[in-house]
Amino acid sequence: MAWNGRQQALQLTNIEAFRSYLQSLNFSSWKPSGIVLHNTASPTYQQWWHSGTPPNQRIKNLKDYYQSLGWSAGPHAFNDGVSWWIFTDWNKKGVHSPSWNGTRLGVEMVGDFDKENPYTDPCVKVWDATVAMFGEALGFFGWDCNGTIIKLHKEDPRTTHACPGRLVTKDRFLADVTNYISEGGDHGQEPEEPRSGVVSGIGPGDRLNIRALASSSAPPIAGYIPPPSSVLIMDSIPSSSRTPLAI
Numbered sequence: 360m361a362w363n364g365r366q367q368a369l370q371l372t373n374i375e376a377f378r379s380y381l382q383s384l385n386f387s388s389w390k391p392s393g394i395v396l397h398n399t400a401s402p403t404y405q406q407w408w409h410s411g412t413p414p415n416q417r418i419k420n421l422k423d424y425y426q427s428l429g430w431s432a433g434p435h436a437f438n439d440g441v442s443w444w445i446f447t448d449w450n451k452k453g454v455h456s457p458s459w460n461g462t463r464l465g466v467e468m469v470g471d472f473d474k475e476n477p478y479t480d481p482c483v484k485v486w487d488a489t490v491a492m493f494g495e496a497l498g499f500f501g502w503d504c505n506g507t508i509i510k511l512h513k514e515d516p517r518t519t520h521a522c523p524g525r526l527v528t529k530d531r532f533l534a535d536v537t538n539y540i541s542e543g544g545d546h547g548q549e550p551e552e553p554r555s556g557v558v559s560g561i562g563p564g565d566r567l568n569i570r571a572l573a574s575s576s577a578p579p580i581a582g583y584i585p586p587p588s589s590v591l592i593m594d595s596i597p598s599s600s601r602t603p604l605a606i
């Protein structure tokens with residue numbers, strides 16, 4: 360079968376590089392409608408980092424393995440806590456969950472979260488990297504952070520195994536992604552220099568809502584801003600369909 364995954368995985372070492380990667384893609388032939396969270400289970404985190412095979416070789420081996428199974432691709436990314444490995448481009452269908460290959464992205468956390476704790480060192484590095492990746496993806500695609508957009512692999516009715524591991528709770532993952540988005544994804548970055556701008560394209564009687572979270576389903580917490588008004592924009596999250604602003 361033709362291989363639709365990348366010939367060579369793209370290794371990204373910071374979340375800004377992932378943001379740029381998404382912005383570089385053309386989604387005219389396929390655009391996802393959600394993301395599925397996985398864990399590798401085998402290899403475990405311990406095996407990935409401490410059994411002598413370097414991560415780039417493991418990624419190559421995974422490609423060979425999936426091709427030997429006759430798969431057309433694999434998941435879209437593997438996160439090992441140091442790198443975000445783009446395995447299948449995010450504008451192409453991957454192979455990761457029977458019911459959702461045609462419609463959703465699949466992201467693998469390196470670890471066996473039946474046994475390894477995703478919330479403590481060292482595996483929390485994988486968790487945090489994955490939270491960041493989901494937060495960036497939601498912002499980019501203009502998706503709300505909820506249990507419809509984000510699925511755990513085990514929620515696929517055509518899947519029997521407990522991926523991404525029994526220690527992973529969906530509520531906690533959603534809460535952490537929501538938190539990442541509400542912080543604007545700017546962990547430790549310096550704020551930009553103030554600059555002036557004018558909001559345009561607002562229809563008569565329309566107004567700007569102020570929300571608690573970067574989500575159109577979040578309730579307006581502080582009412583709205585009637586035009587004309589001035590606000591200080593602290594940060595923004597680039598997105599394909601809308602751009603939440605922190606004010």
Ligand SMILES: [Zn+2]
Binds near residue numbers: 398522
């Ligand atoms: Zn899975």
